[in-house]
Amino acid sequence: MAKILIVEDEKPISNLIFRNLQLAGHSCRQAYDGKQALAEIENQIPDLIILDVMLPEINGFALMEYLKEIPVIFVTARDSLSDKIKGLNSGAEDYLVKPFEMQELTARINVILRRYGKNVTEFTLKGVTVDFNSRIARKKSLEIDLKPREWDLLEVLVQNKNLALSREKLLDLAWGYQFEGESRTVDVHIQKLRKKLDWEDRIKTVYKMGYRLDTKEYEV
Amino acid sequence: MKLWKKLFLSMLCLFIGFINVTIYLTVQTVYRTNLNRESSSALIEQTYFITDLLADFQALNGRKALNEESVADLFQRYSNRLEMKMVYLKIQYNRDVYFNNLPLPSGDEESVEEGKRNYTYRNSGGEKYIVIAGNLPGNLSGYTVTYARCIPGFLKEWTGLNRELLVIQTAASCVLIVCLFLMLRRMVSPLEKMSETVEDIAAGNYRQRLPVRGKDEIAQLAEEFNRMANEIEHKINTIEAEICNKQTFIDNMSHEMRTPLASIFGYAEMLQQTVTSREEMDEALEQIMLQSRNLLRLRENLLELTLLRQDSMEKEKIVLEDLISALKRQIMSSGRYGKYRLETDISEKYVKANAILLERLLSNLLENAFRACNDRTSPVVLIESARTEEGGTVICIKDNGKGMTEEEMKHITDPFYRVDKARSRTEGGAGLGLAISRKIVENQGAQMSFDSAPGIGTEVSIIFP
Numbered sequence: 001m002a003k004i005l006i007v008e009d010e011k012p013i014s015n016l017i018f019r020n021l022q023l024a025g026h027s028c029r030q031a032y033d034g035k036q037a038l039a040e041i042e043n044q045i046p047d048l049i050i051l052d053v054m055l056p057e058i059n060g061f062a063l064m065e066y067l068k069e070i071p072v073i074f075v076t077a078r079d080s081l082s083d084k085i086k087g088l089n090s091g092a093e094d095y096l097v098k099p100f101e102m103q104e105l106t107a108r109i110n111v112i113l114r115r116y117g118k119n120v121t122e123f124t125l126k127g128v129t130v131d132f133n134s135r136i137a138r139k140k141s142l143e144i145d146l147k148p149r150e151w152d153l154l155e156v157l158v159q160n161k162n163l164a165l166s167r168e169k170l171l172d173l174a175w176g177y178q179f180e181g182e183s184r185t186v187d188v189h190i191q192k193l194r195k196k197l198d199w200e201d202r203i204k205t206v207y208k209m210g211y212r213l214d215t216k217e218y219e220v
Numbered sequence: 221m222k223l224w225k226k227l228f229l230s231m232l233c234l235f236i237g238f239i240n241v242t243i244y245l246t247v248q249t250v251y252r253t254n255l256n257r258e259s260s261s262a263l264i265e266q267t268y269f270i271t272d273l274l275a276d277f278q279a280l281n282g283r284k285a286l287n288e289e290s291v292a293d294l295f296q297r298y299s300n301r302l303e304m305k306m307v308y309l310k311i312q313y314n315r316d317v318y319f320n321n322l323p324l325p326s327g328d329e330e331s332v333e334e335g336k337r338n339y340t341y342r343n344s345g346g347e348k349y350i351v352i353a354g355n356l357p358g359n360l361s362g363y364t365v366t367y368a369r370c371i372p373g374f375l376k377e378w379t380g381l382n383r384e385l386l387v388i389q390t391a392a393s394c395v396l397i398v399c400l401f402l403m404l405r406r407m408v409s410p411l412e413k414m415s416e417t418v419e420d421i422a423a424g425n426y427r428q429r430l431p432v433r434g435k436d437e438i439a440q441l442a443e444e445f446n447r448m449a450n451e452i453e454h455k456i457n458t459i460e461a462e463i464c465n466k467q468t469f470i471d472n473m474s475h476e477m478r479t480p481l482a483s484i485f486g487y488a489e490m491l492q493q494t495v496t497s498r499e500e501m502d503e504a505l506e507q508i509m510l511q512s513r514n515l516l517r518l519r520e521n522l523l524e525l526t527l528l529r530q531d532s533m534e535k536e537k538i539v540l541e542d543l544i545s546a547l548k549r550q551i552m553s554s555g556r557y558g559k560y561r562l563e564t565d566i567s568e569k570y571v572k573a574n575a576i577l578l579e580r581l582l583s584n585l586l587e588n589a590f591r592a593c594n595d596r597t598s599p600v601v602l603i604e605s606a607r608t609e610e611g612g613t614v615i616c617i618k619d620n621g622k623g624m625t626e627e628e629m630k631h632i633t634d635p636f637y638r639v640d641k642a643r644s645r646t647e648g649g650a651g652l653g654l655a656i657s658r659k660i661v662e663n664q665g666a667q668m669s670f671d672s673a674p675g676i677g678t679e680v681s682i683i684f685p
Contacts, residue, residue, distance in 0.1 A: 013486065019500070098478050102489060163494055164494065
């Protein structure tokens with residue numbers, strides 16, 4: 001979906017973010033210090049940058065000077081209020097404190113991409129195309145009728161593709177906690193989606209976890 | 221300010237009252253004295269007069285000519301003579317007044333005992349008179365003779381004097397008021413100033429001090445006060461520094477814990493939520509184990525740091541050679557520092573310390589030394605020991621690594637302090653090693669010092685008593 005640059009000096013964390021964003025459909029590059037980051041940007045301008053504050057060579061805040069037009073999400077272990085304020089004041093779009101859940105990062109990335117008009121509102125899988133802006137789903141040229149509740153759920157599945165989400169999480173992300181349904185409602189709607197979109201083999205049930213939309217073929 | 225007002229008013233009242241009373245009494249005394257003097261001379265004169273009078277009466281009596289006419293006539297002659305001296309006479313026989321030129325309103329003088337005389341003072345026509353009355357003795361006791369002598373100018377003098385004194389008193393009082401006012405204000409103003417300064421300090425401006433002028437009690441108070449303010453400022457600074465340190469400690473610790481936790485959490489989440497290949501799973505699990513171990517080590521280090529605050533551990537005589545050889549083996553076998561050279565120069569064989577702590581200490585320092593040499597082509601670390609003048613042992617660890625600046629040396633033993641501001645994991649640990657080392661050194665009653673130059677190397681010396 002988007003070109004993302006991950007600037008984080010801790011390799012394990014960088015790899016984690018890389019993997020998750022790749023799964024979500026973005027194409028990512030990694031840089032391990034400020035200098036490398038600048039080099040990568042010069043090479044190809046990313047749509048969004050995930051930036052750690054504590055970097056060797058040039059630290060995150062200082063780097064912001066060079067990143068005026070590109071949206072930046074700060075990701076860092078420093079959570080003092082002054083750091084957060086400094087981060088947001090320096091022009092970052094958002095500020096996430098480690099440890100964070102991947103869903104949070106992906107959700108915020110989506111928000112920012114939407115704000116910059118860079119998010120992709122279409123998604124195609126197994127011949128089915130869904131457009132989230134117009135809320136039209138098509139297979140070949142036949143329109144598929146989906147109810148609003150189903151659209152909400154579908155959007156969450158697509159945004160978090162390849163990630164397993166629990167029923168509670170799906171409930172919350174799709175319909176908010178105001179919705180006083182049981183998590184059974186999720187099951188019902190998932191069934192509907194599977195049937196209507198013919199994604200029986202794509203919307204997977206994850207044992208003890210919940211559901212996952214798989215976009216790749218896996219060998220387990 | 222109420223104190224000076226109180227002082228002022230009370231002193232004023234006291235002084236003025238005092239002065240006035242004194243002046244009044246003085247004046248009265250002088251008045252009396254003067255009057256007495258005049259009276260005495262008048263009384264004496266009167267005595268002579270009576271003597272003369274008696275002689276004359278005797279003569280008249282001898283001629284059987286003692287009657288109202290002759291007496292009046294006699295007195296007239298006296299009067300003429302005495303008028304110059306401002307003496308006036310009156311004589312009466314029982315109730316009949318034979319002669320009276322007293323310039324006084326008539327009044328009955330009381331009859332006087334035989335042989336005695338009364339005298340009083342009368343004022344008339346702006347003058348003071350002393351009026352002496354007495355009965356003639358013997359068979360002439362029916363006669364009452366009144367002798368009035370004027371004390372000229374007395375009254376005028378005295379009224380004049382009184383008026384003058386009043387003026388003086390008033391003038392003096394005014395001057396007193398003004399001077400007292402100014403003087404008290406001046407003396408009390410340091411107190412006012414002190415009060416202002418104290419307020420200032422209480423509001424947070426701990427740098428303020430009082431001016432110390434002179435040597436009196438107020439100056440002393442100011443000096444003592446300044447000393448106290450110094451103490452307070454010092455304490456406040458210490459406390460603030462402490463708080464700052466504590467805050468930094470907590471921030472750093474928090475950070476150190478977050479990073480491994482973020483890894484563990486992230487990889488576990490990945491395993492739980494996504495489909496992973498065999499390799500990805502292995503890598504995830506390895507990271508989880510690694511970071512968990514890191515956290516455990518961090519916890520151990522922190523515990524050590526806090527526990528070391530307590531009583532010193534027992535010491536023994538340690539053979540340095542053995543300890544260092546053991547350490548050397550340990551480090552070299554870990555594989556990481558295979559290409560490093562660790563040289564030893566043990567001229568002092570023994571050191572009195574706790575074996576476990578000493579091993580920890582040297583291990584820490586050696587680890588640091590090796591890390592500093594990471595980017596050197598031929599890293600050399602040297603341990604040497606020597607005897608000190610006081611009979612103790614000094615152990616030095618030298619390396620030719622990247623060294624540090626003055627500024628870095630100041631903070632190097634602070635908990636969590638990392639020279640690498642990015643706190644990169646590859647190059648260093650959590651930053652607790654030297655803090656622990658310092659605690660160990662303190663615990664053993666030893667002293668540790670650093671000497672370093674960037675790019676050249678570092679030398680750590682520990683002196684054991």
